[in-house]
Amino acid sequence: MAADPTTHELIAKHRPTLDQALEAIRTRAYWSPHPEHPKAYGENGSLSAGEGKAAFDALLGGRLAIDQPGTDDWVGGEVSPFGIDLGITYPHADIDVLLPAMKAGRRAWRDAGAETRAVVCLEILKRISDRTHEFAHAVMHTSGQAFMMAFQAGGPHAQDRGLEAVAYAYAEQVRTPDAAEWTKPQGKRDPLVLDKRFTPVPRGIALVIGCNTFPTWNGYPGLFASLATGNAVLVKPHPRAVLPLALTVQVAREVLAEAGFDPNLVALAAERPGEGIAKTLAVRPEIRIIDYTGSTAFGDWLEANAGQAQVYTEKAGVNTVIVESTDNYKGMLSNLAFSLSLYSGQMCTTPQNLLIPRDGIGTDTGPKSYDEVVADLAQSVGGLLGDDARANALLGAIVNPDVKARLEAASGLGEVALASREITNPDFPKATVRTPVIVKLDGARKYWEGADDEAAYLSECFGPVSFAVAVDSAEDAVRLLRRTVQEKGAMTVGAYTTSQEVAASIEEACLEECAQLSLNLTGGVYVNQTAAFSDFHGSGGNPAANAALCDGAFVANRFRVVEVRREG
Template structure:
């Protein structure tokens, strides 16, 4: 029913110009911006994000990503002129002259399958890229995070109706806990575009089975940090501790594997072995999260029982360098809040453990033979299992050059020597790509031209141009 309804609403929207569609999308974003606090509370209480993150990432930052998709989609549709006159000289008589028009046309019904953790930040790029390229969109929210996208769909439908379009250009397909409509939606023969953020298993299934559609996926990966050396050890520890703690590690960009030469690396505070580094990182976590109110404002709450089960299982891995503990939320006493667990592993003995994804507040300090060994582990794990982020800490330019070359070969974005107020978890619209499509963690990047060009085709019509005499007679 949803697909048929969206398809019936498509004609007038498809016929509108890219300028008109971009204008409607911009108005939707402006009204979502005005509703940022409402959306923030909806995000907080459906995802467990701390309020400040729910406001920033769920509101203005998500809207930034939506606006970025609008800009890319509009620009790519304007790449070709709307009309052109073509001529070819002939040996006899006048030239051949043709009038040609070029019209960007959407592929068809688009389905957005959203995630539990970041329903708007991860959802808005696909929603607005499809809309501006002329496609109706069915929004399928995660069953535990319906409200933020329900508000979004309500606003979009109001704007569409006011602009004279059928509001069914945007539909909400919510489901009960016992329903699984996403596979049927994604593989419906009239669905031509699918956007998905979530598990590797379902993302792989979509790529294999939704053959009738252009499929954009962001899945999971083994985000990795390589530590070679540093001239700001305290800043490194502060930055990493916050990166591991932010939203209890329930971000697709949170570091999991921290590769450290087991026998030690140089710092401005003297050499540190892998064991000493793990202990120092645990101390930095305790300092950051010592005050319950501050800790809750950073950690938020655990999003679902699966994360808790994974965290419990991780207590038996390797040697625990920093145990996870529960914290009572000062505002919401029943919220489930946990600090990060850091386990000490070895690159040779524990490969099976750290080459699996442990989504949530679980990270590993992994001892390696050397930085060269660390970079080899980074390359091999990212190529095989994917990653959305990679980081390196190195005071030596040669080591940084080697890390850059490794990241380019592995197909992952790299952050270098983050010791201040920017963290590897963060991705800014109009500045940072999110995902690369160059490793298994995602087959698309937010946002580049490839993210939008598959959502429409440029169709042409052509006819013989009128002769000068015919043009004169018309005048």
């Protein structure tokens, strides 16, 4: 199909970036086209810090206009974890009108082919990138992330994950050629000759069910993987984090229309409080793909009930760090302290259980007892968060009352090694800001003075709560690690050891239980962070998630290939 001028321009503009992304996922070396530093923006059409803030402020209290079919109401009710009432309303859709309308553009989008779809996706990401400062505020005031984290994780890092998904989707679709001539020799007779055409076809409408804490970072991979493989995408944001994905839908529709496609290929499904439309949408026959990030309970429900769809889930897990020995005690403590503190531990990748031998560990500054390690870690966290300004910049705000309730309950689970501290955010006095709590538990103790240690460390306690679990030995730690991953799943595993034998045993456990491992991190990389194009987020092989971001399996079943063959 001949590309129209707009498509040509987009290919010329974005093909080099696509090629770099394809190379990056092949080598998995460091690469990103999206600057991390806020000061990198403000030129060449991108919004500066001031412009981004002004754009965000202009959204407050208004309607976010999305001209999509079937709008029967305007709904909204987001209150920032920092205390601002956003007052923004979004179109509420009559899905019996919207879903059929989303099918109208699918043929042209399919016929456009993989390359055109990829560059249209890249143009969407470019326009989002230009508005990173605006998105940063939107992510901050829905997730509760502090500004810098909202900027980076909600901006360039999320855009990277979206681009990564586009690259995988493109690569997967072009593994089969558009056409082939097949000539089969028949001895002395004429050969059999067939002309074959291969077309990637979409599955139908894809549903993205967004989460509260990382609306863009967790939403973009599925959104762009489905769109790039030819599907229409319906975005159902978390009711407390609508704005970042609504803006995304707005940009996507604008780019699609400009490129000559039906904007209804991307639409928004905002909901009334308590409406629970995810459950309704998830079993609609039109919905053939679902990407979900959130609770295990609903993820399991989707996997069991949305049989008409391909379901990709990131649920919850219990992340473990084994602390066995280190040649950089100070580096280990600061690295761990940062991991526990970042975004108040409200990441699906934040370590929860720190397994420490009860007889202590070896370090470069001599042997340390279990109590010393826990006390030193508590001190390290305390030091990191001692200054309120720095604490606010790191912690952000508690995202919802459930997290706060879990944090408050945690101190009753065992001996508190580090108590949570309430911090005031001078810019946002209504924000709930808390430092992490560290609770001592014993891996060998099931019931003790009314406490059930095992029940505590084998449950996910999402939020700024960590357990320093005393274990009998490195072997015992590995045993508990295996059990935790098997039963509860894990998005991340960390370990500190100077013993090659222990390292090998932990590596083997992670290979067998299928969990991603970070070993001996003491510098500026943290177990809870992954980089697109290089690190896999989740493994897809343990109960925490049934897919990884991003690999071939994440994209390969979002489309099918139809072959038309005829005699040549």
